[in-house]
Amino acid sequence: MTYKDLDIRENNGIVTLTISREKALNALNTPTMLELRHFFTEDAAGRSDLKGVVLTGAGEKAFVAGADIKEFLGLDAESGQALAQRGQDVFFAIERFHRPVVAAVNGFALGGGCELAMACHLRVASEKARFGQPEVNLGIIPGYGGTQRLIQYIGKTKAVELLLTGDMLSAADALRLGLVNYVVEPGAEVEKAVELIEKIAAKGPIAVAKVIDAVNAYFQYDLDGFAREVANFGQTTATEDFREGASAFIEKRTANFQGR
Ligand code: DAK
Numbered sequence: 001m002t003y004k005d006l007d008i009r010e011n012n013g014i015v016t017l018t019i020s021r022e023k024a025l026n027a028l029n030t031p032t033m034l035e036l037r038h039f040f041t042e043d044a045a046g047r048s049d050l051k052g053v054v055l056t057g058a059g060e061k062a063f064v065a066g067a068d069i070k071e072f073l074g075l076d077a078e079s080g081q082a083l084a085q086r087g088q089d090v091f092f093a094i095e096r097f098h099r100p101v102v103a104a105v106n107g108f109a110l111g112g113g114c115e116l117a118m119a120c121h122l123r124v125a126s127e128k129a130r131f132g133q134p135e136v137n138l139g140i141i142p143g144y145g146g147t148q149r150l151i152q153y154i155g156k157t158k159a160v161e162l163l164l165t166g167d168m169l170s171a172a173d174a175l176r177l178g179l180v181n182y183v184v185e186p187g188a189e190v191e192k193a194v195e196l197i198e199k200i201a202a203k204g205p206i207a208v209a210k211v212i213d214a215v216n217a218y219f220q221y222d223l224d225g226f227a228r229e230v231a232n233f234g235q236t237t238a239t240e241d242f243r244e245g246a247s248a249f250i251e252k253r254t255a256n257f258q259g260r
Contacts, residue, residue: 005032006039007058013051014197015044016190018058025065026057028112030083032068033090040093048205048259052197053097054190055120056104057113063105063129064113069138084143087112091119091144096216098209100200104189105129105180110168115144118153121212123180124192125171131179134166152219153179204241205259 007018017039019026028036044050057063067087075083094101094116103109103120109131117123117131125131133146141147142163150159154177162169174180184192200208210232217228236242240260248255 001035001038001043003035003039005029006035008039013049013201014054014194015050015052016054016056016194018056019064020058022057022059022061024068025062025108026059026113027065027068028087028116029068029071033087037086037090037093040090040097044097045093046098050099051201052100052102054102054104054193054197055094055116056190056193057106060107060128060186062108062113063103064110064116065108066111066113066134067144072138072140080143087144091115094119095121096212097121098212099205100197100208100212102193102196104193105131105171106186106189111135111142111146112144115142115146115149118149118179119145122193122196124182124184124189124196125174125180126186126189127171127183128186129171129174129180129183130168131171131174132166132168133163134168136164137166148219150179153177202254202257204236204239204245204255204257206239206241207236210236 005019005021007020009016019032021027021032100122101120102122102124103117105117105123105125107126107128109117109129111134114131114133133142133150135142147163150163158177171180171183175183182192214225214229214232217223218225241257244257245255
C-alpha cells in the first residue's frame, strides 16, 4: 500500500507513525483509518524484528482532533454502525499489537483522537496536550470505544462527566487521573516514547506480547483474565527466553533474549 495520510519512518526497529493531515488537525477519515488498519494488520503484523511503534500527529497543534466530522454528514444508522465497527476493529488491532504502541500526544486528542490514544498501550503527553470526548456537542456519541476505554482508564465518575459535558482535560489532569503515563515538555513526546520502547525492547519479547494479551483479557468480558494469565504464564515458561532470562539472573549478567 502507498501511504498518503501516514508518514512512516523506521529507525533501529522503532516505527514512528505520524498522522499527517495537519490542515484538518489530523482528523481521522476513511482513507486514514484504512492506512492505519493496513499498517497494523498487514505491514507490521507479526514482525518480530520490530521493537515498537510510536503514534503521533503532524504539527504542533493536534495529535488527532477527532474523527473527520465532514465525513459524518452523509451517514445513516446503518452506515454509521458499519463505520464504527470498522473503526473499532482498527483500534482493537492496535490494542492487541504484539509490540508496545506508544501514543506521543503532541496537542489536541479529541473524540476519535482521544480514543486512538487510549487504544495504545502507553501514552506520553506534551504539556500542551488536551484530551476529551466532545461528541455530545455534535449530537453523537463516541464510536471508537471512548465510552468503554475512558472508564477503564479514569473510572466511571470522571469518565461520565467528560462524556456528558464534552469538557477537555489538561495534560496535568490527564496525568493525575491516570489517562497518561508521562507529561513532558512540548516537542519531547516522541523522544520519551522511544525511550519507553527501548526499555521494553530489552525484556523478553514473548513475555511482553503475553503481558499485553493478558491485560487485554481483563477487559474482554467473554474471557477469564486469570485463566488467560495462567495459560500465558505456562507458555512463557516453555520458551528459550525464560531459560536465558533465568540463567542471566543466576550468572549476574544481562539477558540476551531471542524471542524464542
Ligand atoms: N474533523 C474535520 N475537520 C476538523 C476537525 C475534525 N474533527 N477538527 C478540526 N478540523 C479542521 C477545521 O474544520 C479547520 O479546517 P478549515 O476550516 O481550516 O478548513 C481546521 O481543522 C482547523 O481547526 P479550527 O480552525 O477549528 O482550529 P481551532 O484552533 O480554532 O480549534 C479545535 C481547534 C480542536 C478546538 C477545534 O478544531 C475543534 O473543536 N475540532 C473538533 C473537535 C471535535 O469535536 N472532535 C470530535 C469529533 S467527533 C463513530 C465513530 C467515531 C466517532 C463517533 C462515531 N461512528 C462511526 C458511529 C468519533 C467522533 C468524533 O471524533
